[in-house]
Amino acid sequence: MVEFDDVSKVFFKGTVPIQALGRLNLSVREGELLAVVGPSGCGKSTLLNMTAGLMKPGTGAIRYKGQAISGANTQVAYVTQKDNLLPWRSVEQNIRLPLEMGPHKRLSEAEKRERVARYIAMVGLKGFEKHYPKELSGGMRKRAQLARSLVYEPDTLLMDEPFGALDAQLKLMLQAELLKTWEGSGKTLIFVTHDLTEAISLADRVIVMSGRPGRIIAIADIRLPRPRDVFHIRFQPEFGDYFEELWAALKQDLASGEAAT
Numbered sequence: 529m530v531e532f533d534d535v536s537k538v539f540f541k542g543t544v545p546i547q548a549l550g551r552l553n554l555s556v557r558e559g560e561l562l563a564v565v566g567p568s569g570c571g572k573s574t575l576l577n578m579t580a581g582l583m584k585p586g587t588g589a590i591r592y593k594g595q596a597i598s599g600a601n602t603q604v605a606y607v608t609q610k611d612n613l614l615p616w617r618s619v620e621q622n623i624r625l626p627l628e629m630g631p632h633k634r635l636s637e638a639e640k641r642e643r644v645a646r647y648i649a650m651v652g653l654k655g656f657e658k659h660y661p662k663e664l665s666g667g668m669r670k671r672a673q674l675a676r677s678l679v680y681e682p683d684t685l686l687m688d689e690p691f692g693a694l695d696a697q698l699k700l701m702l703q704a705e706l707l708k709t710w711e712g713s714g715k716t717l718i719f720v721t722h723d724l725t726e727a728i729s730l731a732d733r734v735i736v737m738s739g740r741p742g743r744i745i746a747i748a749d750i751r752l753p754r755p756r757d758v759f760h761i762r763f764q765p766e767f768g769d770y771f772e773e774l775w776a777a778l779k780q781d782l783a784s785g786e787a788a789t
């Protein structure tokens with residue numbers, strides 16, 4: 529679905545280069561839930577920004593369904609770290625926004641209304657349609673963002689630490705809801721997180737990135753059965769094995785980074 533072919537990225541702060549990503553090769557399979565874990569600043573958001581076509585790779589190429597990405601990739605939905613709901617629009621109006629642009633403008637009014645209502649119900653915001661973002665809790669705003677990115681039914685969803693700032697209980701609830709929505713949908717999902725437990729609970733495959741410049745230092749196929757119960761899956765012995773394996777890679781990279789400073 530998405531292919532990263534020898535992709536690297538350097539930013540410049542004035543004349544000072546910051547190598548964000550090392551050379552990265554990765555194929556994301558259609559329908560896969562891929563989790564990307566790594567320390568702060570290792571280029572995870574950069575990877576998603578490039579997949580969404582918001583940023584060009586420095587070297588190499590990124591292909592989406594075999595085509596080089598040029599300009600904004602309208603076939604993907606992107607839930608960014610920042611809460612970017614429009615404060616002057618209600619929940620319903622925010623979620624409807626993608627249907628007012630591009631090819632979705634052509635949908636009938638009835639279809640638009642049906643889709644908005646369906647996704648509001650799916651993320652558990654029924655009854656809050658007329659509320660404005662400032663009248664919602666952090667978790668509800670995340671749900672609204674998720675519904676807004678699902679409403680135009682993209683093949684691929686990019687999520688950048690969507691549950692990072694939420695308390696542990698709410699995080700678990702939203703992870704469960706996300707899996708319920710994703711499992712059986714056939715959609716490709718790239719999920720960035722700092723949280724190894726979250727990554728293993730959700731993903732078909734976890735990649736671990738090194739500290740900056742980010743490179744892939746470990747990959748694990750997570751062969752835990754589906755549908756998964758995020759509340760209990762962490763207590764399975766195989767879960768512990770995956771955690772140990774991936775944590776060892778992260779710890780080793782952290783130690784070598786500290787040795788170099």
Ligand SMILES: Nc1ncnc2c1ncn2[C@@H]1O[C@H](COP(=O)(O)OP(=O)(O)OP(=O)(O)O)[C@@H](O)[C@H]1O
Pocket residue numbers: 539540541546547548566567568569570571572573574575740
């Ligand atoms: N537009 C930019 N200009 C300059 N430097 C940038 C820019 N965007 C990112 N960087 C730098 O590139 C590196 C990678 O940033 P990125 O946001 O991709 O990391 P990340 O892994 O997503 O971090 P976090 O987990 O903290 O969100 C960082 O060192 C960051 O400072």
